[in-house]
Every structure is written in structure tokens, then in C-alpha cells.
Amino acid sequence: MNSTEVLELVDDLIFAKTGKHLENLQKDVLKGTIEGKVYPDIAKDSGFSESHVKNVGQELWKLLSLVLGEKVKKANFRAVFEKIKRQNFSSPIISGYCHTNLTANNINIFPDRERYCSATLTRSPTSVENSQESKNEPQLDLAEAPEIFNFYDRSSELTTLENWILKDSSRLIALLGISGIGKTTLTLQLIKQIKTNFNYIIYRSLRFSPTLDVTLTKLLKNFPDQADISQNIETKIFQLLDYLNQYRCLIILDDLQMLFCSGKIAGQYQTESENYQIFFQLIAEMNHQSCLILNSREKPIEITQLETKNNSVRSLILSSLGLAAKQILQKHKLSDEETWENLIDIYQGNPRWIEFTATMIQEFFDSSVAKFLQWEKVILSESLVAELDKNFQRITQNEQTIIIQLAQENQPATLHQIDKTLELSTSDLLNSIQSLKRRLLLDIKQEDKTTYFSLNSVWKQYVMCKEEGK
Ligand SMILES: Nc1ncnc2c1ncn2[C@@H]1O[C@H](COP(=O)(O)OP(=O)(O)OP(=O)(O)O)[C@@H](O)[C@H]1O
Ligand SMILES: [Mg+2]
Missing domain, CATH: 1.10.10.10 (Winged helix-like DNA-binding domain superfamily/Winged helix DNA-binding domain)
Structure with a gap:
């Protein structure tokens, strides 16, 4: 790759990011760097002061770091571009960056990205192609996820989610259901099944109602360039969106209902959490290659609004586990199998409610479901109440x-x-x-x-x- 090729590639990348082409002095800095020159020499050749040339250089490395998702400095600039050349431009960073244009409210904010993709890379992978490209072990951040010991059925829900995410490239999915129905368990099983399609998989619980600022910082810490996490919340959102565009990520934010007010109409954010709404809206409206799943007991109001106008936003209501819940009763070694369906019906196929009830049947009804059902009333265990x-x-x-x-x-x-x-x-x-x-x-x-x-x-x-x- 000669210096002209490198300059063209950098110019395309910068144009895609900022809508502006390289200025002459930026080109001088790049050309000088490729030729192994130090700043004083570049300054002498270009006729500018050494400090000005250095400043221009530093801004350029920062911008390139953001564009490429890895630290770019004067010292490693040549190595970074040699690597890109070796990978024949197929790095997920570059290809991911190219195959989508970032848009907000249908306005393309990186208007010339397609030019870059078709002219320089001569390929623009679809999301399915891209998912195959990413078939590897992703970086997992599941530190906050509970361990799942048993998983029964949910095959149709898993297929639906898999299709929405991998085939339809949905960007925002709300997984809704009453407490104990299995939202957390289902998403963790989903991760097991589709993880090789992603570069990053991150699970976070919002159970302690963290501010958006805290959540963004935690999310950003998964990506390269942790040192560059901004102090400004708006910049943080766009840093994250950049990563969601460069890499294929699956992010799960669980227990979303904890951001909502208690004692008020469902889905109303607490004042300090209101800015999550804007964040979710941007995830839905900006074009990127990642997916955010929100698990919630309450449907967020904005999801209903976004769903109607944006087909990359979906919601799935999780209901009864159905007959697969028999396996819970089996695990508890209960008897009278012919009555199990009735028990599952009464307790709405809710795995947690059925777990609680099975424990009570073991303890007080000699493990006999028939004896338990002889009581006319629906019996609620203390835990269920x-x-x-x-x-x-x-x-x-x-x-x-x-x-x-x-x-x-x-x-x-x-x-x-x-x-x-x-x-x-x-x-x-x-x-x-x-x-x-x-x-x-x-x-x-x-x-x-x-x-x-x-x-x-x-x-x-x-x-x-x-x-x-x-
Ligand atoms: N498909 C399943 N197979 C086996 N066990 C399940 C399944 N789904 C849920 N469970 C069990 O039911 C219980 C509740 O599940 P989970 O925590 O996923 O529910 P949830 O909808 O996330 O509830 P919450 O709203 O309280 O967070 C757990 O003990 C889990 O192991
Ligand atoms: Mg849960």
C-alpha cells in the first residue's frame, strides 16, 4: 500500500465520519508519518509552526481512533494501516462500519459512507453475511447474569427472537412478561444459542435503577479505548453508537421496570431515568448492526410509539411455559401426573409460581398434586403472596x-x-x-x-x- 492509497483510504474514512475531506496540512502530516518523518521535519516542509502541526496530528489520531475502534498514534499509524491491508479490508471494524450508514430520523449523517464501501472495499456485506463473518467466540460480559440450571422448551419464542435479531436485524426488542414468567432465563438461553454471531455480548441488570450515565460507562468499558470514555453523557451515547456500528453487539438490559415510578401509571420513567428514553430512541433510529434487548414487566410507552413507525423495533410478550412446565413438577418428584396439566393451568404456566407451589406440595401434601387440588381454593404459598x-x-x-x-x-x-x-x-x-x-x-x-x-x-x-x- 503506497502513501497515495493510504491517504485515499484515510480521506474516505474521515469523510464518512465527518462529511469533510482531509485538509492539506492533515495530508502533509499523514504523508510525513508514512515516510517516517518527525513533527519538526513535517513542520519545516509544510511551512507551519511545529506546535500547530503537532496539534493537527493529535486531533487526527483521535479521530482515526474513533473511526477504527482502536488506538491510533503517530507511532503505530503505519502498522495499523499495514494490518488493514493484510486483512484485505475485511476486518469487522471496517466492514461493519461500512455496511451501514448511520441515520437519525431518516437523515443520513454520514452521507458518503456508501461511496467508501463500494469504491474502496468493493463489498457491502448484508447483515447475514456479516453475522457469518463474526462467527467466533464473542467477548462476553455476563458478570451480572444469574446462572441458569434448567431450561425447558420456549422453542417458538427462541426462534422468533433469533429471526428478529439475525434475519431481520432488529435493533431494539422489548421482551415483556409478568414476574417469574422467564424473561431472564430466556435471554440467557438465547445468548447460548446465537452468541457466535456477535463480537460482543453484554448483560446488565437495571435492578438498582442506575443512571444512564452509569449504565453507559459500564457498557463502554467492554470496548477498546476505555481510557477515552467521555465525561459528557451525550458523547458517551454517540461513542456507544459508534461501537454498535463498528461491531455486532447484543446488549441485554434486564429489569427495565426498575427505572419506572412506583404508584404511577405503568412505564413512566423516574425523573433521574428519563434520559434512557432518548437513548432507546437513538438505538432504534440510528442505523447500526447491533441489537438491544430490554426485559421488562411493564411495557415502556415509547416502545409502542416506536414499533408503529420503525420495523426494527419489536416486542414479544412471554406467556405460559405450557406443558413444558411438567418438567418442573418432575424435578420436584411430584406424583399424580394426570393432574399436572390442571395445576399448570391454575398457576398460569408461570415457572416461578409453579416452583413455589411444587415446593409447598412437597412439604405439606406428601408430594401429591391430586391431594393438593382437592382443596377447593387456589392455594398461594407465602413466597408467592x-x-x-x-x-x-x-x-x-x-x-x-x-x-x-x-x-x-x-x-x-x-x-x-x-x-x-x-x-x-x-x-x-x-x-x-x-x-x-x-x-x-x-x-x-x-x-x-x-x-x-x-x-x-x-x-x-x-x-x-x-x-x-x-
Ligand atoms: N424455560 C424455563 N425452563 C426452566 N426454568 C425456567 C424457565 N423459565 C423460567 N424458569 C425458572 O423460573 C424462574 C423465574 O424465571 P426468570 O427469573 O427468568 O423470570 P423473569 O421473568 O425474569 O422474572 P422477573 O420479572 O422477576 O425478573 C427461575 O427460577 C427460572 O429458573
Ligand atoms: Mg428477570
């Missing part, structure tokens, strides 16, 4: 009123029927129903163009016991 308590305390007063009302109904109720019994304004009623839907706490069915709402048997029993205990 504690879990439902936490959920109940998070919802608004109006939502609690609606839930208590529904627990007393023998049949699913229409909006009109709920409205007749409760003294809520129409807007309060509608907002509360919508909020309960976002929390996935209502069973909803459509019949003859009418929507009916009801509570599942576990929630019904919980609310009835609570009311009786008052």
Missing part, C-alpha cells in the same frame, strides 16, 4: 380499585360494566385499564366485537384474601 404483594404495591390506587372489582366478578367484564360499578372518571378508567394492560395483569378476550377483561385465578385469589383480611 410476597411476590404478588410487591406487584400490587407498585400499581396506582385506581388500578388497585379495578383489580379488586374484577376479582369479585364471576364472569369477564366489559369496560362498560367496570365503569358502572366504579366511581372513576372516564379518562381515569381508560388510563388505568391501559396501564394494567401494559403490566400484563389483565386477561383480555374479544367476543362479538366486545372486549372482556378478567383476572387470572392466582391474582383473583390473592385479591380476595387481601380483601377478606381487611
Whole structure:
């Protein structure tokens, strides 16, 4: 690679990043560096002061470091570009950078990147090609992830997620479901299955409601150039977006609901977490080759809005584990297999609820599911009540009123029927129903163009016991 080729390549990279071509002095610095000259000599040749030439050089190395995702200095500039030449431009850094154009709100902010891709690299891999390119061991950051000991079924959900991520290149996915349904477990299994398609896989829990600043710093620490993590939150977001564009990354942010207010309508961010919304929006709207999965018990409001206008945003509601939950009962060595399906139905196929109940059956019912089911009422273990308590305390007063009302109904109720019994304004009623839907706490069915709402048997029993205990 001669100096003209290097200058052209650098010019293309810089143009793709900034929309500006190299200035004459920047070219002089590069040419001098390739020829092994020191700054005083380059300054003499170009007619500028030594300090000015040095400053121009340092800014250029910084910019190139950001573009290439690795530290570029005067001392290693030649080595870096020799390496790129050896790899015949197929490095994930370069190819990843090229095959997508960063856009925001449909405005291409790196407008000439395609020129660079087709002219210089003569290839522009699709995401599938690119995923094959990345087939290797990714850098894993799973320090905050719990270990999973058993995994049953969820084959259709795994296929859906895999297709969305690998085939459709979805950039933002919300995995939604009530507590204990298996969101965390499913995403960790997904990682096992598709990890070779990524350069980086990062799992973080938001259970202690970290600020966006803290989360970004933790995410950025996974990538090269940790020393260059900015102090400024906006720059941090764009640094991360740059990495998401250069590398194929799968990031999972679990327990998103912990960023939302307790006692308010579902999906409302606490004041100090509001800027996460902008971050998620940018992840959805900027063009890059990575995917962010958000696990949440409550559907974030912006996901609904983004989903309708942006097909790289998806959401998946996780429901019953179905008959695969029998394996939980098997693990607990329970008897009367013919009754297991009934038990799974009552406890909504929720693996955690079924775990709690299986432990209780072992302890108090001689491991017999039939004996347990002889009791007329749905029996809730102490652990299950504690879990439902936490959920109940998070919802608004109006939502609690609606839930208590529904627990007393023998049949699913229409909006009109709920409205007749409760003294809520129409807007309060509608907002509360919508909020309960976002929390996935209502069973909803459509019949003859009418929507009916009801509570599942576990929630019904919980609310009835609570009311009786008052
Ligand atoms: N597919 C599965 N196979 C086996 N066990 C499962 C499965 N899904 C969930 N579980 C078990 O159920 C329990 C709850 O699962 P998990 O923690 O993934 O739920 P979650 O939806 O993330 O809950 P939370 O909202 O509280 O974070 C765990 O003990 C887990 O091992
Ligand atoms: Mg979880």
C-alpha cells in the first residue's frame, strides 16, 4: 500500500465520519508519518509552526481512533494501516462500519459512507453475511447474569427472537412478561444459542435503577479505548453508537421496570431515568448492526410509539411455559401426573409460581398434586403472596380499585360494566385499564366485537384474601 492509497483510504474514512475531506496540512502530516518523518521535519516542509502541526496530528489520531475502534498514534499509524491491508479490508471494524450508514430520523449523517464501501472495499456485506463473518467466540460480559440450571422448551419464542435479531436485524426488542414468567432465563438461553454471531455480548441488570450515565460507562468499558470514555453523557451515547456500528453487539438490559415510578401509571420513567428514553430512541433510529434487548414487566410507552413507525423495533410478550412446565413438577418428584396439566393451568404456566407451589406440595401434601387440588381454593404459598404483594404495591390506587372489582366478578367484564360499578372518571378508567394492560395483569378476550377483561385465578385469589383480611 503506497502513501497515495493510504491517504485515499484515510480521506474516505474521515469523510464518512465527518462529511469533510482531509485538509492539506492533515495530508502533509499523514504523508510525513508514512515516510517516517518527525513533527519538526513535517513542520519545516509544510511551512507551519511545529506546535500547530503537532496539534493537527493529535486531533487526527483521535479521530482515526474513533473511526477504527482502536488506538491510533503517530507511532503505530503505519502498522495499523499495514494490518488493514493484510486483512484485505475485511476486518469487522471496517466492514461493519461500512455496511451501514448511520441515520437519525431518516437523515443520513454520514452521507458518503456508501461511496467508501463500494469504491474502496468493493463489498457491502448484508447483515447475514456479516453475522457469518463474526462467527467466533464473542467477548462476553455476563458478570451480572444469574446462572441458569434448567431450561425447558420456549422453542417458538427462541426462534422468533433469533429471526428478529439475525434475519431481520432488529435493533431494539422489548421482551415483556409478568414476574417469574422467564424473561431472564430466556435471554440467557438465547445468548447460548446465537452468541457466535456477535463480537460482543453484554448483560446488565437495571435492578438498582442506575443512571444512564452509569449504565453507559459500564457498557463502554467492554470496548477498546476505555481510557477515552467521555465525561459528557451525550458523547458517551454517540461513542456507544459508534461501537454498535463498528461491531455486532447484543446488549441485554434486564429489569427495565426498575427505572419506572412506583404508584404511577405503568412505564413512566423516574425523573433521574428519563434520559434512557432518548437513548432507546437513538438505538432504534440510528442505523447500526447491533441489537438491544430490554426485559421488562411493564411495557415502556415509547416502545409502542416506536414499533408503529420503525420495523426494527419489536416486542414479544412471554406467556405460559405450557406443558413444558411438567418438567418442573418432575424435578420436584411430584406424583399424580394426570393432574399436572390442571395445576399448570391454575398457576398460569408461570415457572416461578409453579416452583413455589411444587415446593409447598412437597412439604405439606406428601408430594401429591391430586391431594393438593382437592382443596377447593387456589392455594398461594407465602413466597408467592410476597411476590404478588410487591406487584400490587407498585400499581396506582385506581388500578388497585379495578383489580379488586374484577376479582369479585364471576364472569369477564366489559369496560362498560367496570365503569358502572366504579366511581372513576372516564379518562381515569381508560388510563388505568391501559396501564394494567401494559403490566400484563389483565386477561383480555374479544367476543362479538366486545372486549372482556378478567383476572387470572392466582391474582383473583390473592385479591380476595387481601380483601377478606381487611
Ligand atoms: N424455560 C424455563 N425452563 C426452566 N426454568 C425456567 C424457565 N423459565 C423460567 N424458569 C425458572 O423460573 C424462574 C423465574 O424465571 P426468570 O427469573 O427468568 O423470570 P423473569 O421473568 O425474569 O422474572 P422477573 O420479572 O422477576 O425478573 C427461575 O427460577 C427460572 O429458573
Ligand atoms: Mg428477570
